[in-house]
Amino acid sequence: MNNLKVKQKQNQIHLLDEATINKIAAGEVVERPASVVKELIENSLDSGATSVRVDIGSDSGGIFRIRVFDDGSGMDRESAILSLKRHATSKINNVSDLLQIHTMGFRGEALASIAGVSKLTLITKVHLPDVISGTKIVVEGGNILDISDAGSPEGTSVLVENLFFNTPARKKFLKSRQTEFNHIYNVIEQTAIANRDVSFQLVHNGKEKLSTIKSGSLTETIAYLYGREVVENLVPLKSATSFMKVEGLCSLQSLSYSNSKQILISINNRPVSSPMILKAVKSGYGTLLPKDRYPAAFINLTIDKNIVDVNVHPAKREVRMSRENEIFKEISSAVKEALESGNLINSGSLNNSKSADNKKTSQYTFNDSAKPLFCADSETVSYKKDNLATNPATESKSEYHLRFTTTDNQLRLTENFDENEHEVKLPEMEVLGQFDSAYIIAEIKNQNSEELVIIDQHAAHERILYDQVLKVRDSGKKAQELLVPAILTLKTRESEILSESLPMIADEGFLIEEFGKNTFAVRSVPLVLGKRIGTEILNDILTDLMDDNLKTLEAKKEKITTTIACRAAIKAGSKLTDEQMKRLINQLSRTKTPYTCPHGRPTMIVFSRSKLDSMFLRS
Structure with missing residues (x-):
C-alpha cells in the first residue's frame, strides 16, 4: 500500500523547478560550443555592437572557454539580472510582434539556457556618462553565485566555462576539438558575411584565426575571409x-x-x-x-x-x-x-568570363596564349562558342595542335603501365567515331556475333587514372618535382586542416611545405597528374578533408584517390581523334575492372546485334 501511494505521488502533475526547466531548454538552444557563440553574437548584434570579439580556449580535452566581447549598449544591473531568466527579453512585447521580427533574438532563452549548463560570468556597462562602474554576475548551473560592481568598458562581456558540466550525456556527444572549433568558425564566418557593418575577430588559444573590418562591402568581407x-x-x-x-x-x-x-x-x-x-x-x-x-x-x-x-x-x-x-x-x-x-553560358574561356560588366557577344576568338579550363565532370575544354571543330581540316593549325596535345598529354600520363604486366580484359574493338564529344562509339566483331559499344570517355579515363594512382602509391617514386613551386594561400580553417593532413597527402604524392601564415608551397605533385592540374586539385582535396562523414583515415585516402582520378581525367566535351580513342580503349582494357569507374558508374554499354534487332522489331 505504501509503495502504491509513493507511485501515485510521483505521477502527480507538478511544476518543475527553474534549474530543471533551464536544462531542458538548453537541450534545444545549446547543442554544442558553436551554439553558445551563435547566441551570444546575436545578443551582441541586437545590442547595436559595431565590434565583436570571440576568444576560444581549448586543450586536448576539448573547448573549455568561450568569451564574447562587444561594444554594444550594455545593461544596467536590473536588466542584467533579468536577462538570466527565461523569456525575459527587450526585443518583443506581445504576440503581434512575432509577425515583425527585427532582431536576431527574441525568445529570451539564450542566456538562461547557457547559464543552466555552464559556469557563466556576465560583465556589462551601459553607455551613460554618469555611470562609473559596470555589473558583474557569476552563475553556475543556473544558480546566481555573486553580483557585484566591476570595472568594465562600455558594452558586454560573457565568459562561458565548463560547458555541459552538469549534463554529461550531452558532453559525451561532442566531437573532436578541431571539429567543434570548425563549427564555431563557420558561425562567425556566416554572421560576418551577413553583417558587413560590424567587425569580427576570432582568437583561438591566443592566435587570431579570423578578422574582418566594418566595411559594409560584401566583396571586401569575402576578400578578408576567403x-x-x-x-x-x-x-x-x-x-x-x-x-x-x-x-x-x-x-x-x-x-x-x-x-x-x-x-x-x-x-x-x-x-x-x-x-x-x-x-x-x-x-x-x-x-x-x-x-x-x-x-x-x-x-x-x-x-x-x-x-x-x-x-x-x-x-x-x-x-x-x-x-x-x-x-x-x-x-x-x-x-x-x-x-x-560573365559570358559563361556561351563560352568556356575563363578570359572571357571574369568581368561581370562584359556584354554578351556572339563571337569568340581563339587566343594562342589561352589555357584550357579543366573543371568538374561534365565541363568542357572550349575556346569558342561552337567548341573545337569536328574536322581537323577546318581548324586552324594552332587550334588543332592545342586540342590534340591537351588530350595527348592526359593520355600519356596513363601510359606508364607494363603491357606484359596486365591482362587485356576487353575484346578488340574498332572505333567508329565519337558522339557529342563525350561518348566513343565502337564495334566488336567476333566469330559468333557483332556488338555495338558506347564508352563514356570520362568514366573510362577516370578508371584508368584510379588504377594508376593506386599503382604509383605502392611504388617507390610517387611524385614529380615542380620546377617552380606553386604557392597556395588558404583560409585559416583550411590552413589548419592542411597542416594536420600533410603526412597523409604526402602519401598521395603531394610534397607541401608551410611557407608562412596560411601559405603553403607545393613542391611536388603525383606522377599521374599534369603539373598545373596537380596544384588546382588541392582545393577539392581540402573540401574532402573537411567532410565530417569521412570518419577513418582509409576513407579519407580513398576519397582523395577518387578525387585525383576524377579531376585529371579527360572530360566530357573533349574531342578526340581516332588514334586517341584507340589509345584510351587500349588503356582501359588493361585495368583491373574496366566496366565501371571508381564511383561504380558504368564505363560502357554494349548492344548486341540481336538486341538492336529486337529494339527495331526485326525478326
Whole structure:
C-alpha cells in the first residue's frame, strides 16, 4: 500500500523547478560550443555592437572557454539580472510582434539556457556618462553565485566555462576539438558575411584565426575571409520583386566544390539554412555545373517580414516562407542572369568570363596564349562558342595542335603501365567515331556475333587514372618535382586542416611545405597528374578533408584517390581523334575492372546485334 501511494505521488502533475526547466531548454538552444557563440553574437548584434570579439580556449580535452566581447549598449544591473531568466527579453512585447521580427533574438532563452549548463560570468556597462562602474554576475548551473560592481568598458562581456558540466550525456556527444572549433568558425564566418557593418575577430588559444573590418562591402568581407583569388571568380547578382530583393555574389563555373558548404544564405541579414534556396541557386547554373558540383554563393534576401517566419525552432536557423515557388524562380533567374553577364553560358574561356560588366557577344576568338579550363565532370575544354571543330581540316593549325596535345598529354600520363604486366580484359574493338564529344562509339566483331559499344570517355579515363594512382602509391617514386613551386594561400580553417593532413597527402604524392601564415608551397605533385592540374586539385582535396562523414583515415585516402582520378581525367566535351580513342580503349582494357569507374558508374554499354534487332522489331 505504501509503495502504491509513493507511485501515485510521483505521477502527480507538478511544476518543475527553474534549474530543471533551464536544462531542458538548453537541450534545444545549446547543442554544442558553436551554439553558445551563435547566441551570444546575436545578443551582441541586437545590442547595436559595431565590434565583436570571440576568444576560444581549448586543450586536448576539448573547448573549455568561450568569451564574447562587444561594444554594444550594455545593461544596467536590473536588466542584467533579468536577462538570466527565461523569456525575459527587450526585443518583443506581445504576440503581434512575432509577425515583425527585427532582431536576431527574441525568445529570451539564450542566456538562461547557457547559464543552466555552464559556469557563466556576465560583465556589462551601459553607455551613460554618469555611470562609473559596470555589473558583474557569476552563475553556475543556473544558480546566481555573486553580483557585484566591476570595472568594465562600455558594452558586454560573457565568459562561458565548463560547458555541459552538469549534463554529461550531452558532453559525451561532442566531437573532436578541431571539429567543434570548425563549427564555431563557420558561425562567425556566416554572421560576418551577413553583417558587413560590424567587425569580427576570432582568437583561438591566443592566435587570431579570423578578422574582418566594418566595411559594409560584401566583396571586401569575402576578400578578408576567403582571399582575393576567390573574389576574382565571383560575379554580382541582383534582382527585386514587390516583396523581395536578392543581392549577393556567385562564383563562375571555374570555381566549384564537391559540396554545398560554400553557399551561404541570409534572410534579412540573418544566416539561415534553406534547402529550397540551395536548390534555387544550383538551378540557376543549369548545365554549367554537373550534379555533384556546387558553386560558391553569398546571397542575402531582403523579404517582407510577413512572408518569412523565423519562429520555427529555438536555434532560429530554420525558417519557413510563403510564396516559395516565386522565391525559387526569382533566385534561380538572378543567378542565371549574373552568369550570363560573365559570358559563361556561351563560352568556356575563363578570359572571357571574369568581368561581370562584359556584354554578351556572339563571337569568340581563339587566343594562342589561352589555357584550357579543366573543371568538374561534365565541363568542357572550349575556346569558342561552337567548341573545337569536328574536322581537323577546318581548324586552324594552332587550334588543332592545342586540342590534340591537351588530350595527348592526359593520355600519356596513363601510359606508364607494363603491357606484359596486365591482362587485356576487353575484346578488340574498332572505333567508329565519337558522339557529342563525350561518348566513343565502337564495334566488336567476333566469330559468333557483332556488338555495338558506347564508352563514356570520362568514366573510362577516370578508371584508368584510379588504377594508376593506386599503382604509383605502392611504388617507390610517387611524385614529380615542380620546377617552380606553386604557392597556395588558404583560409585559416583550411590552413589548419592542411597542416594536420600533410603526412597523409604526402602519401598521395603531394610534397607541401608551410611557407608562412596560411601559405603553403607545393613542391611536388603525383606522377599521374599534369603539373598545373596537380596544384588546382588541392582545393577539392581540402573540401574532402573537411567532410565530417569521412570518419577513418582509409576513407579519407580513398576519397582523395577518387578525387585525383576524377579531376585529371579527360572530360566530357573533349574531342578526340581516332588514334586517341584507340589509345584510351587500349588503356582501359588493361585495368583491373574496366566496366565501371571508381564511383561504380558504368564505363560502357554494349548492344548486341540481336538486341538492336529486337529494339527495331526485326525478326
